Amino acid sequence: MTSDPAQHRDATARRKRAAQECLDRRWDTIREISTGLHADPETAWHEVRAHRRLTALLASEGFTVDPRAGGLDTAFRATAGSGPVHVAFVAEYDALPGLGHACGHNLIAAASVGAALMVRAAEDAVPGAGLTVHVIGTPAEEGGGGKILMLEAGQFADIDAAMMMHPGPADAARAEPFAVAHWEVTYRGVGAHAAAYPHLGVNAADGFTVAQVAIGLLRQHLPPTVRVHGVVTEAGTAPNAVPDLATGRWYVRAASLSELDDVERRIRACFTAGATATGCELRIRDESPRYSEFRTDEQLLGWFVDNAAALGRDMTSPPPDGAAAMRTASTDMGNVSQHVRAIHPYLGIGSLPAVNHQRAFADAAVGPLAERALRDGATALAWTAIDFAAHAAATSRCTHSDRAR
The missing domain is CATH 3.30.70.360 (Alpha-Beta Plaits)
Structure with missing residues (x-):
């Protein structure tokens, strides 16, 4: 039996406001994750200081942290809440050899941690969303396949939706990785x-x-x-x-x-x-297990696009020349998407003509436009998780046991 739809809409709106208020309060902390990682790049499987920074912060925020998730030294899984709907914000934090954070993983990690803090704050302010929120820290995206090893180790087995944002030269809602x-x-x-x-x-x-x-x-x-x-x-x-x-x-x-x-x-x-x-x-x-193509969950993506639009971002327009090809870059998040509802939207950081994996893109991964992408990315991810939980509560669907893949 479902409750009054108007009550669900009101509770969802209040949770989103609470999430936004959390971002405003904790903005310095979230921004410092990005700038700290950017200033101290570490390559795949060697993300020791990044791992320490992220796990220490999440533990201090009251998350239960497994610091070696899946048996990997620089992986982690942080959890808060006890609801039936499990949402994971996926963090990447490895840099490129010789190029630093030329793929903007500093922003990915900061957005995922920020979104988790926002969702947890929204649940505290307006209880009843039924969410358990996770940050899954995944090493070695740049060629090591950390997510695949974690997937095989069962780290995504109880996850109902996995989400992350990725910085790019321009906004693009849909990931189409090879x-x-x-x-x-x-x-x-x-x-x-x-x-x-x-x-x-x-x-x-x-x-x-x-x-x-x-x-x-x-x-x-x-x-x-x-x-x-x-x-x-x-x-x-x-x-x-x-x-x-x-x-x-x-x-x-x-x-x-x-x-x-x-x-x-x-x-x-x-x-x-x-x-x-x-x-x-x-x-x-x-060198690693093969990365799969990406399978986008259309309902999650629809919520994300709507939430990004509320923040002033049009995720539906074709990317400008020189930016569209970024959507086809490969990622081990593709393997996750074959088993779990997932989205992997790109948020532009105003880098053109520089694109991912160029030195100038690393330079663009900090600064005002990168910070706007970080704020918008964390917010849209958090709001999408809140929408997902509200839909699950209203329809008694979307939990792990009812996943329709």
Whole structure:
């Protein structure tokens, strides 16, 4: 039996006001999460200080914190409340090697923590929402697949909705990330003096030369949804020595895991050709589990779009030139979305012409426009969680046991 819809609407409005008042009171704390992480970047699996900063803050706010969620040293799960509807705000906090927070994960972590504080405050002010709020801290999004390991460890098993915002060059409601495989590629050859005994050597660097030529020729036959890119990280140390070892990191992307299966087979053949042509030994190792394409929950997204509009953001207009492609960047949040209702909207930080993974984007991830995205992102996430809980209360649906996936 459902109660009076007008009562639900009034309670929802009051909870949203309470959430907004919490943001106003705690703004300095939330902003300092972002600026602190930005000033102290740490790469995947090494987010020790970021982990310490976030878990200490959440514990001080009364959240129950598991500091090694899923058995990962820099993962965490913080929980407050005891309602039947479980909402997770997902935090990322790893930076890019040599680029700092050029993907704005400092803003993601701050928005998720801020949203959790706001929802908890709203429940305290207007009890009865039935929410349990979680912040799930996920390491190594940049190629390590931390969320996938946490998903496999059951950290999302009781979650009804998982949400995060991601900074970008412009607003975009819908994430459309590609599936991706991350490879470490190694060729082993035979070293020799390059002038005196070249005939005794097997040049490991030549394996990559052949493979990259083969990949370049294959590109004209690949679907437009496929991306292949990589770097050679080692290929010898002296010009007069035939390299006996060459290593690289390669990413292979496609619109779905099923498409990725076929593309991986074809790209592996290119690397095998490098080994066959040069006589090198080849090893391809997966650096992480494969990232899945993203599955957006339309109802959650609709609430988020409406809430962002109330804050003055139009999430429905096409992104400007140079910004739309960001939606297709891969994320391990895609794997979460295959099991849990999820959204992954982008909020613009006014960075154009700079885009994600450029140094200038890292510069843009702090400052007035980044702070506006942080405020709006935290607010829209919190309000969307409140809408979700209100819908669950009004319809007796949307709890974990009733998930329709």
